[in-house]
Amino acid sequence: MNRYHNFSAGPAALPLPVLESACNEFIDHGHGASILETSHRSPEFTEVLAHANESLRALASIPDTHDILWLQGGASMQFAMVPLNFLKPGTVGTYVMTGTWSDKAIAEANFVGDTHVAASTKEAGYNEIPDSSTWDIPENSAYVHTTSNNTIFGTQFQSFPKDVGAPIVCDMSSDILCRPTDFGAFDLVYAGAQKNLGPSGVTLVIVRKSWLEEVNSSIPKFLRYSTHSEKGSTYNTPPVYPIYLVGKVLNWLKSEGGLEAMHERNKVKAARIYDLIDGNPSFFKGHAVKNSRSLMNVTFNLPTEDLEKQFVAEAKEESLVGVKGHRSVGGIRASIYNAVPSESVEALAQFMEHFIQKNG
Numbered sequence: 001m002n003r004y005h006n007f008s009a010g011p012a013a014l015p016l017p018v019l020e021s022a023c024n025e026f027i028d029h030g031h032g033a034s035i036l037e038t039s040h041r042s043p044e045f046t047e048v049l050a051h052a053n054e055s056l057r058a059l060a061s062i063p064d065t066h067d068i069l070w071l072q073g074g075a076s077m078q079f080a081m082v083p084l085n086f087l088k089p090g091t092v093g094t095y096v097m098t099g100t101w102s103d104k105a106i107a108e109a110n111f112v113g114d115t116h117v118a119a120s121t122k123e124a125g126y127n128e129i130p131d132s133s134t135w136d137i138p139e140n141s142a143y144v145h146t147t148s149n150n151t152i153f154g155t156q157f158q159s160f161p162k163d164v165g166a167p168i169v170c171d172m173s174s175d176i177l178c179r180p181t182d183f184g185a186f187d188l189v190y191a192g193a194q195k196n197l198g199p200s201g202v203t204l205v206i207v208r209k210s211w212l213e214e215v216n217s218s219i220p221k222f223l224r225y226s227t228h229s230e231k232g233s234t235y236n237t238p239p240v241y242p243i244y245l246v247g248k249v250l251n252w253l254k255s256e257g258g259l260e261a262m263h264e265r266n267k268v269k270a271a272r273i274y275d276l277i278d279g280n281p282s283f284f285k286g287h288a289v290k291n292s293r294s295l296m297n298v299t300f301n302l303p304t305e306d307l308e309k310q311f312v313a314e315a316k317e318e319s320l321v322g323v324k325g326h327r328s329v330g331g332i333r334a335s336i337y338n339a340v341p342s343e344s345v346e347a348l349a350q351f352m353e354h355f356i357q358k359n360g
């Protein structure tokens with residue numbers, strides 16, 4: 001086995017014990033077949049699904065007021081489903097603009113109805129999270145849409161406003177379960193699994209049950225949250241293997257001490273890289289404003305593009321893979337999700353120290 005240090009933004013690193021356990025059960029899950037070739041109506045898969053639901057509810061303290069759904073189509077499908085379900089004539093979809101994914105979310109909502117920008121940090125290159133005291137929220141907002149972690153720019157909400165006067169929706173695709181979160185304070189949270197939760201192919205939705213009563217019943221049945229809620233995520237064939245793997249990631253999170261412990265570990269990991277950036281301001285330039293820095297995606301620039309290219313190439317030679325910034329912004333991005341071990345972060349930090357000694 002020769003696994004590299006994986007800093008990919010997504011699909012991203014999975015915990016090794018999860019891969020090993022899945023590998024052991026791949027051909028025979030214990031009932032004479034792989035879970036991949038087992039009916040989603042079977043007792044075996046029913047158990048896998050119940051386990052994912054129960055583990056998530058316990059681990060993340062999701063209150064009974066909220067339902068857990070496992071859907072497909074990625075977070076991108078949620079950009080469309082949120083307005084299709086809840087953005088009705090006479091209301092506006094209000095968006096807090098903090099990056100490329102917010103841009104894509106509002107663009108989908110614009111196909112459905114009226115939208116409004118509550119706040120935006122686009123002018124400054126999406127380098128910070130706008131203070132919630134500055135958000136402009138119209139009274140007829142159907143919801144306020146936020147993006148907790150901006151995967152491309154490396155910014156993250158440090159806290160959320162308690163009451164915005166409208167249902168609050170949050171795209172948590174790239175930081176869900178990175179820290180304890182009061183899920184009961186949100187009306188709908190969604191997350192494509194492939195960053196911090198599991199493999200690609202499944203999207204988690206946590207939705208307030210009482211809001212489901214307001215779902216637009218004139219849209220196709222498949223697109224309604226209420227359909228998937230009523231059928232316990234088995235209205236049609238769910239992505240059985242991704243759900244099974246997410247269940248294993250949840251077991252792993254629990255065995256590692258849960259979300260408090262994960263948060264502590266994530267803070268230490270991120271600080272190792274941010275401290276190096278701050279300690280060498282003439283060489284490394286962090287993209288995010290300090291009070292908006294992400295624990296999950298650390299973004300920075302080097303003095304020249306040539307040095308950035310050299311950095312990415314030499315990192316790869318050292319088995320540090322996936323540190324090139326997103327194609328839309330360039331620079332360097334290290335994605336250090338829950339499953340990225342401290343040893344990988346330490347290896348990257350030492351590489352950065354050597355790189356600056358040689359080139360600084």
Ligand SMILES: *Cc1c(COP(=O)(O)O)cnc(C)c1O
Pocket residue numbers: 010073074075076077101147149150151171172173174192193195
């Ligand atoms: C990756 C990402 C998306 C897009 O996810 P898909 O599953 O590819 O649709 C949306 N929002 C955020 C914050 C992301 O990081």
